[in-house]
Each structure stands twice: as structure tokens, then as C-alpha cells.
Amino acid sequence: MSIALEQLIQWRREFHRFPEIGWAEFWTTSRIADYLEEMGFDILMGDKIINPEFVRGRQQAVVETGLAKAIAYGAKAKWLEQMKGYTGCVAVFDTGKPGKTVALRFDIDCVNVSETTHPEHIPNQCDFASLNDGFMHACGHDAHITIGLGTAKWLAENKDKLRGKIKLVFQPAEEGVRGAAAIAASGIIDDADYFASSHISFCADTGTVISNPKNFLSTTKIDIRYQGKPAHAGAAPHLGRNALLAAAHTVTQLHAIARHGDGMTRINVGVLNAGEGRNVIPATAQLQLEVRGENKAINEYMVAQVMQIAKGIAIGFEVNYETEIMGEAVDMVNDEELVQLVEKIALQQADIKQVNADYAFNASEDATILGRRVQEQGGKAIYFILGADRTAGHHQAEFDFDETQLLTGVNIYTALLQHLLV
Template sequence: MRRDFHRHPEIGFTEFRTASKVVERLTCLGYEVIYGQDAMDGKSRRGLPSDEVLESCFNRALKDGTNPEIIEKMRGGYTAVIGVLKGKADGPTVAFRFDMDALPVCESAEVDHIPNVEGFRSEYEGNMHACGHDGHTTIGLGLAEKLADQQFAGTVKFIFQPAEEGVRGAYSIVQKGMLDDVDYLFCQHLGTGVPLGEFHGGSTGFFASTKLSAHFRGVSSHAGASPEEGRNALLGAATALLNIHAIPRFSSGTTRINVGVLEGGTAANIIPDYAKMVIETRSISEEVNEELEKRVRDIVKHSAAMHELEFEIEMIGKAIPIRCDQSLVDLAIEEAKQVDGFTSFKPFRESGSIGSEDASFMIERVQKNGGQATYMVIGTDIPAPHHHPKFDIQEEVLPRSVELLNRIARRML
């Protein structure tokens, strides 16, 4: 199952094939399945691909034999899937979240890359499961199979989330109300520098983050004959770039800032009339991140004004810090100690290198409603860092992860 997902990696909001497989499996196991616009608030999605990209990926899924009736409900990027199963008696609602999306990374074809050697390298050139989400989806479906016997008291809810990369997809699921009945939420990630056999019951150090797309619009003209008649959008964007990277660091909290994309122009002899930037801010403090975002917006505005340009700024992703509940951290470690293969146990994965996670919005909603949540890390040795063309996981981590989550679910229920 994991290798099938690995061969067919789909980036955020285009997980039509992956999500359809999840729908089919959950339905077969007897779960109530909620998907499409029933599972997501369309206006709350962030960083949605263009209509052309969405439709192209939809058609690719159809050509790969995906059930057309299922993905028709997902058309336009509604690729979240929620599975719900009630047990034999009343009890709490326990949710597990699994992300499904891949990355725009070209997978290695070198002879030491196991997916290439074993024949399950990406068939979608330029896309790759370079962060382990193929493993996450597989673990979720394995857990769903374990719990299909309904021998528990309460309700289990499986949240298969699109577009975690770029922190884009979770917020729309939260805004649809899919977390409002959840008493306990468990999120998890494979790898992140934690070795095989090690388990962390919670995580700290996730950054608040904002992803912005800035668009500059000017006037084109001949760069040799009439340069004064043009308004150079690329020059305005370059002005903004240099000043964004000159924003000072903060004494009150660790920060990161980056302009990851700058593009514009069509030819050497044409004043560019359009330019685009993609920017991210990060901070360990939500308040500091908000201040960084404000300064970035001000710089874009005034850089555009300097060059007499029009501009617009679009938020394409956002995350907030995560606070794990100690009681769930302790409980998860207790259960991990009962699973063969786990030999080292730590309460928290303490590293800003984890980056940012939009599961943060799910965790926040559950906690604000009086529930509890944690974000666990399950170790696996990796031959290359996350988001690298040679990224891979050790597949023996999959069954032990399923067993761990099964023990946690039955303990909570």
C-alpha cells in the first residue's frame, strides 16, 4: 500500500487518486465517510493551485483508473477525507490525523535509492513523497482496519488531510467543524531526525509561520527606445526582496524569514510589467510572527509605491505554535513501551528544525473546546533529509506504528 502511494505522489489539493483510495478502503471497512465539500470549507483553503493544475491532476487520476464517482465530489481541490466509526457503547471521540500530500521534488533515479531499485519510484515526474506522507496515509488505513471490529466504547475519527506542505489544508477542515466533537486528538510524523526504534510522545519548537504571495503590476515598454515610459515591476519586487531580508531579528523570540520565489519579465529589451514573490515568515512566538508579517506587508506596499506599481498580497499558508498536553504525552509513551521495536522513549521532540505544522489549528480547536491533543514523532532512519530527492523511510516502522496507535485508541476508548 505504501509503495502504491509512493509511486503516485500528488501535491496539495490534487490528491485525487490518494484520497479516492482512502474513501474506498474506509467504506469497505464500514466507516461513515465524509469527503469533498462536506469535509472542507472552500473559502478557508490557502494556496490553492490554479484551475488548470487542478483539472490536469483530476484528469490524470481518471486516466490512472480512479473511481470517477468518488473524485467528482473532490473536483476543484476538495480532497480531505474523514472516516467515522462508532463503537459498541457510548464514550469519547478520539481522532487521528494523517496527511496525504507529496512535494514538487524530482525523485532520485540513482542506483542506491531504494524506491528506484525496488521499482516503486515516482511515476509522476517532478512530484515525490519526500516527507513520509505516503507512510502516514498507510498507517492511517492500517489503523482503520484494526479498529473496524468496533470493540470499543466511543467514536474514532480519522482525518486524512490534504496540503500539509506549505501549511495550507488543515484550516479549512477546522473551519468546516470536523474537529468540534473531538475529545482527544493524536497527530504524528515519521522521521524528523529521530532514529528507528525511538519514540517521542510530544513535540515542541514548532514555529508560527505565514506564507505570502505578492504580485507587482507595472507598465511594459521598450527598454532601449522608451525606458522612462515603463514602470518596472521586477525592480519593485527586487527592492522589496532586499528590504525584507533586512528586517532585524527579534530579541524576544527566534525568527526566520525568506523570499523563496522571485520571478518576472519576458525579455532583455522589455521593461517587466509583472513580478511575483513568495515569502515566508516564521517565529517561535505567534506575536512576533504577526509583527514580521506586518513588516513584510509594509515593505511590499512601499516598494511598490516607490516604483509607481500596483500590488496585491495573498496569504497562501499559515501555522501557529503547538502545545501538547502532558497527560497524552505520558500515555503515548506508556503504550509505546508495550510495542515490539520501540526501544528508546522521550517526552518531547525539541527542535525548531521540525519547521511549522498546520495540524496546529486542529490541536488548538480541540484544546479550546476543552479537549486534549499531542503531536508525536515516530523514529525512522532516513538516507537523506526530508524534502530531498533521496528521502525514504524504513518500512518496518509501518506495522509497529499501526500497533502503537491501535493501543492508544483502545486505551482512550
């Protein structure tokens, strides 16, 4: 094993310095591709790995601003051309010997957080704080990119040790659970016998691995837009079609969806924007909402109810409407074979003192879409948590993590490959 921690730290700091938001990771993808190309990988991008029909929550203005900044920061034209507007890439490594196929997924996007200027924050002390104002790797996905590159480097140097094929998936837009559906629908991991992904830190400290997090919530993020007709509110209100009123009724009806007898559900309308002026019948309204469910079927019930209500309200108020799915994730149950294997491997790492099998995740993560896709084709999947001490909670301006765990992450993934692909 020849990956040095110093190399991993250098990569992590390089990516930390220029964080990019989901669907705008043009420089990040370009840089990952530079490294992978140097290591000798075949790299797939654009519609080879993204099915545009399933792209969720990609806003053209964000993409265009991000692209301009990425070009200014040095994203390479040759990679941008291959991306065709869609970020992320997949490195394929074929050992040339018959065997199984393993897909590993690393997410690459940042969050909308402005990094603290506090002088004791290590990225400030060591001069690698975000140069992209308003954006920060405050969830640790810079660690995930780095662990992916470290695993790639090990593969390039140890190809004789394995059989079969490895696909390293560098996924865009995990935040808001927006990126995985398009990658899954491209079919790029449909031949995988095994799938693994993980998150750094989260709730676990250095020295701990959580091998079997449970309670991933299925969720769908939905926008509803109503288009009515403006009119003079005094002289001719009867000629208007009131989109604001339609939206207001939608909110109360959505919150009145009957609970599901088979398990937990959630709904939240988080944003309602409507209207233009005090004396005008409001002609436009937009709602941003999310539903969650204990499992995929219950979540799908919630989505169907939302769609039905939006349609019914539109008819009742004589307004036009459109709905758009902005993000989605499903629940996933780890396969026992992989849970056992990750536990065994984790305990062989010098700095892992403890493996906890059970932990209630109680949140959503779109790696589950990829994991379930592999499971549905007869493969096996796992999502685990790699502990790392942190200076603040995820998505906070003071967030930073224990970089020594980057090497532990690489060691766990490469050991996993050595067990699965011999």
C-alpha cells in the same frame, strides 16, 4: 489485534507507486476512500471538510494536470464528484455509545523529487518505485496513509471495545504547510476532545519514539504580486509604472523589518521574478517569501509588517498589488496528559527501546493548526515522532524507511484509542 504487517506493506507500496503532490491527490484520496468504504466507514469529502476560503497554495494548473493523471490511473468518478476539486477525506466512526471524540490526522501528499533509479533502492528492487515522473513519496507520507488505514481496519474489527467517536483525517497538501488551515476552518474537528498526529522517521531511528518534540516554528508563506504599466524605456519612461523597482525595494524593506523583542523571527524572500524585456519599463513582478516566528503572535507581527510594506510600496510606486497566503503553520505545545500516555504506550511496544521526551523540531508542520484548533476549543493535542531507520534524508531521491515500523505506528494509535475511548 489482527492487522498483519504484510497488509500494511502492501498498502504502503501501492501508495508509494503513485505519489501525488499537494491539492492533486485525487487518485490517492479515491483509493483511501475505496478501502474505508469497504471497511464500513462514513466518508466525508469536498466542502464538508475543506473551507475553500482557507485553501492555501493551490495552483489550478497543478490541480488540472494531477486530476487528468489520476483519472488515467484509475481514480473513481463517484469519489471525484464528491471531492468537488478538493482532495483529502475524513472517515467518521461512531461507536454508537456516548463518549469522547478523538481526531487523528494523517497527511497524504508527496514531494517534487524524482525517485532514484539506483538498483539497490528497495522500491526499485521490489518494483514499487514511483510511476508518476518527477514526484515521489520522499517524506514518508505513504507511511502515514498506511498507518491511518491500519488504524481504520482495527476500528472496524474492534468496534465493541470503544465508546464515543473517532475521526480519521486524511489531510492533503502538508508540504508547504498548505492543507491544514482549510480543514481546520471547515469545523470538522471542532467537536474533538483529543487530537493526535505524528511523523515517521524524521530524526529518529527504529526503536525510538519522540513523545514531545518542541520548537515548532510558526510560519506564513506569502506571495506578493505587483502590476505596473509598460512603457518605452528610452522615449517615455515617465509613462511607465515600474513593478520591478517596486519589488526590489520591497525585498530590502522586508529584510529590514525590526526584530521582535519577545523572540526569534525569520524572513526569507526566496524568489523574485520581474520584467519582460531590456528596453521596456517592467510592468509585472512577483515575490515568493516566508516569515517565521518563535510563536504565533511573533509570526503574526511579521505578517502584518510584510502586508504594510507591500501596501506602502504599491502606493509609492503607483503600482497595483495583491498578496496571497500560500501556506501557514503555527507553534504548538503538546498537552502533558497525552505526552505521558504516548510514552507509556510506546514503552509497551515490543520493538520500542527508547522514548525521548525532548527534541527541538526547529521546523514547521501544519498539524499544529489542527492541534491548536482542538486546544482552543478546550481539547488536548499531541504531535509525536515515530522512529524508523531511513536510507537517506527526507525529501531525497534515495529516501526509504523501515517498513516494520508501520505496524508499530498502528499499534500506538490503536492503543491510544483504547486508552482515550473506554
